[in-house]
Amino acid sequence: MKLKCRNLISGTGIVILSALFAVTVLFVNGCKIYSFSGATTEGLKTVSVKYFQNRASIVQPGLSQGLTDALIDKCKAQTSLAIVNGLGDANFEGEITEYIARPLTVSADATAAMNRFTITVKVKFTNSVDPDKSFEQSFSRYQDYKSTYDLGDVEDELVKVISEMIVEDIFNRAFVNW
Numbered sequence: 001m002k003l004k005c006r007n008l009i010s011g012t013g014i015v016i017l018s019a020l021f022a023v024t025v026l027f028v029n030g031c032k033i034y035s036f037s038g039a040t041t042e043g044l045k046t047v048s049v050k051y052f053q054n055r056a057s058i059v060q061p062g063l064s065q066g067l068t069d070a071l072i073d074k075c076k077a078q079t080s081l082a083i084v085n086g087l088g089d090a091n092f093e094g095e096i097t098e099y100i101a102r103p104l105t106v107s108a109d110a111t112a113a114m115n116r117f118t119i120t121v122k123v124k125f126t127n128s129v130d131p132d133k134s135f136e137q138s139f140s141r142y143q144d145y146k147s148t149y150d151l152g153d154v155e156d157e158l159v160k161v162i163s164e165m166i167v168e169d170i171f172n173r174a175f176v177n178w
Contacts, residue, residue: 039078039175043129046088047081052121056099063096063159067121070167079175087128090174094123097138101151104144111147117155118142119162125174135173141165 049072054064071092072083081090098120105113120140127133141162145154 039171041079041081041090041175044081044089044127046084047075047079047090048084048086048088048092049075050091050093052094052096054096054099056096056120058099060099060155060159063099063119063163066159067096067163067167070163071170074167074171078171089127089129091126091128092123092170092174094121096120097122098140103147113147114144115147115151116142116144117151117158117162119159119166121166121170123170123173125170127174133174137173139166139169139173141169 049068052064052067052071054060075081076083081088096119098118101115101117103114104116118140119142120138122136122138124136125134143158143161145151145158
């Protein structure tokens with residue numbers, strides 16, 4: 001018994017599949033308005049990130065550069081905006097205003113049981129295409145750690161985690177509009 005292969009996709013089916021493919025390609029690559037991260041950059045072509053000065057009472061070497069680079073990397077990875085050195089269509093500038101560890105809870109023998117390490121960054125974001133989306137805001141994040149650890153023992157890891165959270169908050173405020 002011979003089976004004949006039938007054309008499983010009719011002419012109409014090919015047209016529909018082609019149209020869906022074209023829309024998907026345009027959506028993902030061409031429009032530059034929406035990304036899978038939820039970032040909207042409508043009308044923007046460039047972004048600049050000025051160096052974040054450390055104006056906290058404790059200056060951690062490398063924090064300013066690390067925070068600045070992390071925000072640039074986030075913009076590169078999550079948008080199609082070109083990074084420029086001068087003024088862009090969107091601009092970030094700011095400063096680190098707080099870098100501190102404080103006792104959080106006290107144990108029965110009146111010593112700190114937990115400490116809270118906090119970093120705060122003041123950011124000015126300017127959107128020259130849509131000035132209503134511009135803002136000036138402080139972003140603060142913290143991590144708690146056991147007082148049995150010296151800050152120096154956990155500082156690098158805490159700075160890394162907190163910096164990632166702050167960069168995420170800044171990026172979301174600027175481009176995801178939360």
